[in-house]
Amino acid sequence: MAGQHGRGGWPGALAVGGALVLGAWMLHDGGRVLPPAPGSAQAGFGAVSVVPPLGPSVPTRIRIPAVRLDAPVTGLGLDGAGHLQPPPDDDRNLAGWYRGAVTPGQRGTAILAGHVDTRSGPAVFYSLGALHRGDRIEITRADGSIAGFQIYAIEVYDKQHFPDDRVYGQAGDAQLRVITCGGGFSRADGYEGNVVAYAFLADTTKPKKA
Template sequence: MAADPSSPTPSAAAAGRGGRLTLWGVAAVFLAVSMFGGRHQPDDTPQAPRASGTGTAAAASADPRDTGASLPRSTPTRLHIPKIDVDAPFTTLSLGASGQLQPPPAADTNLVGWYADGASPGEEGTAIIAGHVDTVTSAAVFADLYELERGDRFSVERADGRTAEFVVDSAETYPKDDFPSERVYADASRPEVRLITCAGDYDHTVRDYTDNLVVFAHLV
């Protein structure tokens, strides 16, 4: 199993819409998201995913005419990303006693996690969806996330029977020790999603990847 990441203590979270916590209020606990990387034995040599952007690039501005009206809150049930053949169910993610976000179960390679105290996909705000890039046994659900580019589309099925359609604005890679929490997790005035996984090189010392890949997208 990969070593647990170090994470700063979260600041007091401000109440968000509907009494939920805003993403920036809990951004620190998501810093680096290193629990979403490989879970290898020390002598493993995992194939590191490539990234389609850089941490210094700003997210591309989206045409506001391409922005869909926000949907009411509803639990996501399934993620579809046709370009990379993702068809995966959701599990909910929450904070553990240490203040770190708990990862999806590593035993299931085709599973994504949604941070349930944030916005739901399609709801106004920033929804967080995370998944493993690989496990000790095989590639996992977000192994090919690096292939997504501006203009690619994906969808989220919801418990209310609606499907939220998203378009990618950008895909960017950040070092885990210099992760821009405010940029990634700040609350949004429109429905947005962040797809997050590990990227970069695999560090055998800490048994984790060096970077995070973040895909920025908005509802259409």
């Protein structure tokens, strides 16, 4: 897996915004229910982890207690145009980890992405915009360890002005980005933006000994 040990840069620009556009789910009366959007009070940058980073281990599950999210994680790659491919949309409770980056808990910036909704209803990251600074994200890893992250910012960006370097840039400590669609919605173009949660490694749980 490229970048598994935090060496080197990104393999081309990741255009997540273009890859995760889906139609908002429809109510029976034809109306639309847009996902929660983060308020301006949830913006903020500069938080750094002081917890020693973990070694590489593939993420298997994500939990966000504040919104009762508990979902398996699958690996994601890039398509031919360099866009991050979203998880399959036949499972609404499935998150994806970008295999070209570090694993969550390693030194660097780990990337998780998922659908906000599918044609059949809200999906795994529908409530991402409802989170707040200080909320916890737990990533269970294949080696049995758990990387606990604390959110320090949640922002929504227009797809035309998505800050690639800010979101994808490799951090010197252990960081996590969780990304889904959001912002306004139009019938012609789908979601107009992306919601991004920023988090730093707050604590770790070592694998239980056999």
